[in-house]
Amino acid sequence: xxxxxxxxxxxxxxxxxxxxxxxxxxxxxxxxxxxxxxxxxxxxxxxxxxxxxxxxxxxxxxxxxxxxxxxxxxxxxxxxxxxxxxxxxxxxxxxxxxxxxxxxxxxxxxxxxxxxxxxxxxxxxxxxxxxxxxxxxxxxxxxxxxxxxxxxxxxxxxxxxxxxxxxxxxxxxxxxxxxxxxxxxxxxxxxxxxxxxxxxxxxxxxxxxxxxxxxxxxxxxxxxxxxxxxxxxxxxxxxxxxxxxxxxxxxxxxxxxxxxxxxxxxxxxxxxxxxxxxxxxxxxxxxxxxxxxxxxxxxxxxxxxxxxxxxxxxxxxxxxxxxxxxxxxxxxxxxxxxxxxxxxxxxxxxxxxxxxxxxxxxxxxxxxxxxxxxxxxxxxxxxxxxxxxxxxxxxxxxxxxxxx
Amino acid sequence: xxxxxxxxxxxxxxxxxxxxxxxxxxxxxxxxxxxxxxxxxxxxxxxxxxxxxxxxxxxxxxxxxxxxxxxxxxxxxxxxxxxxxxxxxxxxxxxxxxxxxxxxxxxxxxxxxxxxxxxxxxxxxxxxxxxxxxxxxxxxxxxxxxxxxxxxxxxxxxxxxxxxxxxxxxxxxxxxxxxxxxxxxxxxxxxxxxxxxxxxxxxxxxxxxxxxxxxxxxxxxxxxxxxxxxxxxxxxxxxxxxxxxxxxxxxxxxxxxxxxxxxxxxxxxxxxxxxxxxxxxxxxxxxxxxxxxxxxxxxxxxxxxxxxxxxxxxxxxxxxxxxxxxxxxxxxxxxxxxxxxxxxxxxxxxxxxxxxxxxxxxxxxxxxxxxxxxxxxxxxxxxxxxxxxxxxxxxxxxxxxxxx
Numbered sequence: 001x002x003x004x005x006x007x008x009x010x011x012x013x014x015x016x017x018x019x020x021x022x023x024x025x026x027x028x029x030x031x032x033x034x035x036x037x038x039x040x041x042x043x044x045x046x047x048x049x050x051x052x053x054x055x056x057x058x059x060x061x062x063x064x065x066x067x068x069x070x071x072x073x074x075x076x077x078x079x080x081x082x083x084x085x086x087x088x089x090x091x092x093x094x095x096x097x098x099x100x101x102x103x104x105x106x107x108x109x110x111x112x113x114x115x116x117x118x119x120x121x122x123x124x125x126x127x128x129x130x131x132x133x134x135x136x137x138x139x140x141x142x143x144x145x146x147x148x149x150x151x152x153x154x155x156x157x158x159x160x161x162x163x164x165x166x167x168x169x170x171x172x173x174x175x176x177x178x179x180x181x182x183x184x185x186x187x188x189x190x191x192x193x194x195x196x197x198x199x200x201x202x203x204x205x206x207x208x209x210x211x212x213x214x215x216x217x218x219x220x221x222x223x224x225x226x227x228x229x230x231x232x233x234x235x236x237x238x239x240x241x242x243x244x245x246x247x248x249x250x251x252x253x254x255x256x257x258x259x260x261x262x263x264x265x266x267x268x269x270x271x272x273x274x275x276x277x278x279x280x281x282x283x284x285x286x287x288x289x290x291x292x293x294x295x296x297x298x299x300x301x302x303x304x305x306x307x308x309x310x311x312x313x314x315x316x317x318x319x320x321x322x323x324x325x326x327x328x329x330x331x332x333x334x335x336x337x338x339x340x341x342x343x344x345x346x347x348x349x350x351x352x353x354x355x356x357x358x359x360x361x362x363x364x365x366x367x368x369x370x371x372x373x374x375x376x377x378x379x380x381x382x383x384x385x386x387x388x389x390x391x392x393x394x395x396x397x398x399x400x401x402x403x404x
Numbered sequence: 405x406x407x408x409x410x411x412x413x414x415x416x417x418x419x420x421x422x423x424x425x426x427x428x429x430x431x432x433x434x435x436x437x438x439x440x441x442x443x444x445x446x447x448x449x450x451x452x453x454x455x456x457x458x459x460x461x462x463x464x465x466x467x468x469x470x471x472x473x474x475x476x477x478x479x480x481x482x483x484x485x486x487x488x489x490x491x492x493x494x495x496x497x498x499x500x501x502x503x504x505x506x507x508x509x510x511x512x513x514x515x516x517x518x519x520x521x522x523x524x525x526x527x528x529x530x531x532x533x534x535x536x537x538x539x540x541x542x543x544x545x546x547x548x549x550x551x552x553x554x555x556x557x558x559x560x561x562x563x564x565x566x567x568x569x570x571x572x573x574x575x576x577x578x579x580x581x582x583x584x585x586x587x588x589x590x591x592x593x594x595x596x597x598x599x600x601x602x603x604x605x606x607x608x609x610x611x612x613x614x615x616x617x618x619x620x621x622x623x624x625x626x627x628x629x630x631x632x633x634x635x636x637x638x639x640x641x642x643x644x645x646x647x648x649x650x651x652x653x654x655x656x657x658x659x660x661x662x663x664x665x666x667x668x669x670x671x672x673x674x675x676x677x678x679x680x681x682x683x684x685x686x687x688x689x690x691x692x693x694x695x696x697x698x699x700x701x702x703x704x705x706x707x708x709x710x711x712x713x714x715x716x717x718x719x720x721x722x723x724x725x726x727x728x729x730x731x732x733x734x735x736x737x738x739x740x741x742x743x744x745x746x747x748x749x750x751x752x753x754x755x756x757x758x759x760x761x762x763x764x765x766x767x768x769x770x771x772x773x774x775x776x777x778x779x780x781x782x783x784x785x786x787x788x789x790x791x792x793x794x795x796x797x798x799x800x801x802x803x804x805x806x807x808x
Contacts, residue, residue, distance in 0.1 A: 030768055033457050062806050064787060065794030069807035092808050347805055349798045350767050376769055382785040
């Protein structure tokens, strides 16, 4: 598994340039025994060509049998063992809806809930209000003032929101206020250690004002707060890998995780096509050693259970691929963060197809196209996802020899 | 490697049902270069069919190059890293001959030996007396009384026996009494820490009475005691995996290890055929989430060096297999605990063929039959045996996603 002390010691700030192209949830399964997976079924002449030339393999994101969420799965791809490096739930939720979480900030997940006249919770999810109803409530809460503290709040999906407290002396040592039951009042924020006391007090002041402002706005007339968390202070790409790295992604979550590892976040538009994203990579290419480019919709179509639509997204990536190939990256990796088989309609634990194309340095193997079964015949074998970054650096000739 | 904290966190008590079928010592070698292994040579149409559909691979029981005993090999299959979880020799010996070892009990291995008129050992193994001679001596020792302590004793093979002390305040902190040399007296039992003093005193009282009773019963006229050990208190299947698990095995050793991990032990008969065992699995199937079924004679015939007889046992398993397939388990795993190549006539370190059949969730691969070489083309790769349980749970959809 990747070892940051080792990487710090071996990585140099010279060498080749790397593109890490991630198709979210790429790995798949046949819909019927003997059939093809999504990647095997998709018509992908460009990927097949570089698969024939390059090295294939499969990554294990967290551990055998473990299906990861998007946060841990991306951490793993970025080189961070997700069982060691943990992004708190509040931070994941906040970055997922586009709130920045800086050093010393505290991020919190919030749920709207329904309380009755006596203050007791009757519905922990406020009747599962639609997102636009959540957004209206968040607007009511936006300008709640706390002494010396900046509060940023943003609506999530449905009854969910996230907020970030910014200021001095904040702490994540605060317990959830969600009692995990109905028929009782929301809990006050309580410190789980003395250093959390001030943050708990601030949260209670905020909750009192929120309750006032939400009065009469049934069914979402109160909130609970959960998952108080701070910046996980991950080692940064510039430090451990000596890489000047950029992220081209459309969804806030992936931008957020990339920011946490020290990548520069390139401005994109929610309506970018795959080709638009690749054009953006081309535009910034001269300025970076490493570009992470994220394609979301393979995962979305997998979650939908739509095999053909997922294969189509893969074909869209293949058609746009010449834009990346024309940049002549020293290393081009095409992989997923986890598997999302359409048959399974969810993230799964299956090892993830991985293609490493580095014409000057990759090892030949038996693979003749890009697909799960071909990856089983690949030079890279099956390996923990956090080992992918050392492999990328090595193939870009950015790691010096270990020992004499 | 399997991580119990992670499993505790991710495992749910809902999901599919699992059969773990273990052919002891399954892995083999060709008798001559270019030949087939026992599993490759056996005619196994049922296993070959589900191998074509399912996922194959090879497990590494302890570490590359290390041939395991049956205890550690089964611990590994059950998900316990045998380098971390150790069953003391006294406990292994006791459960191997059918003595139960409960919480607080102390299990001890015993050897009959020969002493001369001056009390000095002349043969540490009592002339390797046959088992029936050992049984006669054990009968003489059965009713030795110790104050407030129950002593269960049972003969093993040849000059070996095991005993279990049951009562309050016992400890495994007692040194062996075998001096590992002849020409000297057996050592007294000595405590290796203050908490072992009482157990050492009890052992010495027992040894004094045993010496009296064995007087004149040359060549087995004395005993030595070794491997004082307590219940290893392994995490239990119900706790870490949320499984209601049963064991269908014929030999005491496998029942014993299964009991230590919290499986229910199904009553069987020493004369059960493979078909009898599978019928028993079918009989109890509705009551359990997980059934471990153990077939002994692949290992025995491997130890005998009888290639054809070992292949025949594998064929017997294949012929009975429809009984298990008809139960429609969500996951059926067919593997061994270690390799016992007939050519080698002993346990070996070679990776162990593993077949995972889970029609709704397994990954396709290149394998077209069940055999060592086909397993090398399998989707599971080569992996540590303790990872098999997380894979089984995942394929049965019994693990939730890790992180968001």
